[in-house]
Amino acid sequence: MDIKMKSIFQILLLFLITFTFQLFAQADISTSILIDDGAGGSKNLHFGLDSTATDGIDILLGESDLPPFPPPGAFEARFFLPDNNFTGTLGSYDDYRNAVLPFTGEKEFRLAYQPGTGTVINITWDFPQSITGVLQDIINGYLINVNMVDSGSYTVTNPDAFNRLKMLINYDAIIPVELVSFSASVNGGNVDITWQTASELNNSGFEIEKKSVSTDWQKIGFVNGNGTTTETKSYSYRDENLSSGKYQYRLKQIDFDGSSSYLKVIQLDINAPIDFVLNQNFPNPFNPSTNISFTIPKATHVKITIYNKIGERVGELVNKNLEAGSYSYSWNASKQSSDIYFYELQTDGYRSIRKMTLIK
Known part of the structure; x- marks a missing residue:
């Protein structure tokens, strides 16, 4: 196998492995944020909790160690993982922390980014009620200190000076179904x-x-x-x-x-019905569909026919033998015009007619 073919094979193998891991990755709790530079560069980052998570790369949860940041002028956004005190030796688009549900407590996540052709960085979130957070600069929030509750966003107007932020995320009694x-x-x-x-x-x-x-x-x-x-x-x-x-x-x-x-x-x-009953259709008036229900106390041949007001047959819902019980059929009158219609229940020894109104 020559060097070129070997390289292609390795790329395909890496793609298949990555695809397989992403296909089965599903953390216990997963939330996302959107980071963009307002000029076309954007990235969805996912974070949360899982009972199998570590501070390193958790491949089965979709985390992967990224290469170094691209040169300035190319958009990028990622998490710096806790390994080696968030120094950036491990970077990933997904970051999950260890927790056993139900869980109440705080977890810290570190964001790193750079704009592409844009001049700002926008951070957008939409959290459920059980998840809140604070977005801070890495010097304990002296310069940036933004509450992250429900849905919202924050714009970093000087991303060259503030190219990293931390999220202190609070989980409130997260539990299963x-x-x-x-x-x-x-x-x-x-x-x-x-x-x-x-x-x-x-x-x-x-x-x-x-x-x-x-x-x-x-x-x-x-x-x-x-x-x-x-x-x-x-x-x-x-x-x-x-x-x-x-x-x-x-x-x-x-x-x-x-x-x-x-x-x-x-x-x-x-319970088995004791009488023949043809119920009033519901809804009535209707447009364009309505339900017609009835009960029969014994096995018999049943026929439900729809007529217009001059007696012309315009539909048939059922024409067969049925066991004792209660039944409901839907009539779609989309091809009919607004008017009064009649529906008839016929069995061996029983007949009943009711009126209904189609309003379009």
Whole structure:
């Protein structure tokens, strides 16, 4: 292998290794700041906490030892890591500190930068409520001392003189996902599932799983989470068109790194209806879609037909055999004009008609 081919191979290998590490890097707590020079040069830097972090280079968390700063006139921004007392022997675009959650305390991070064609350095942040900080010059904040709360920014007007700053970041009781409620209610043949969290940590979302007497646990849906937050968040999911019987539901919380845990299980009964019932559509009036629900107390052939006000058929929602239970179907009237319409439920031995209004 000649020198040129060997160099290309090494570059490709380095790219693959870097890509693999970045793909799986996910710290317990990760926050970002944006540094730019107002003239096109910018860099997002990531920092936070992790139970495996050290003061050196943590490759699996996405940290990498950078080469020396480029010549003046080329934009650059990075962290100086704590190794060797923040002297800059280790520089990285990511910096994570060791902490076991839940964590309350302060961590120091050092910023180093230089503008490109710009003449200033802008530092912009957007922190959750559980994270606050102070941006200071490295001489204990005698000349620069800026509170970092919620979202904000600070402009360094003389970056040649102040080319390094420190962030004193305070973490207030950072904890994993905390579930405070999980409930379900029966609405016709549907089950409405609701839950609430008091806090979330790197929460990608929730898988909703269901189990009946005759089936094992199976995934029926997914609801996106809110990442990292200490604010109360509410969620909901509807499981539709269920037959009578006993059902169990549980939540599977999934982190961004793919790790997961089961939070809670609830059980409820859906009783078989005792009468034929055609419910009023909802919403009504509507535009352009509405839901039409009904219950049947026994297995039968069911037909739902939509008519305009002069009796012309304009739609059909169902025309098949159904088991006893409660059902809901949606009608999209986007191709119809504003007017009054009628929907009819026909079964073996039962017929009912209701009116609905489309307003565009």
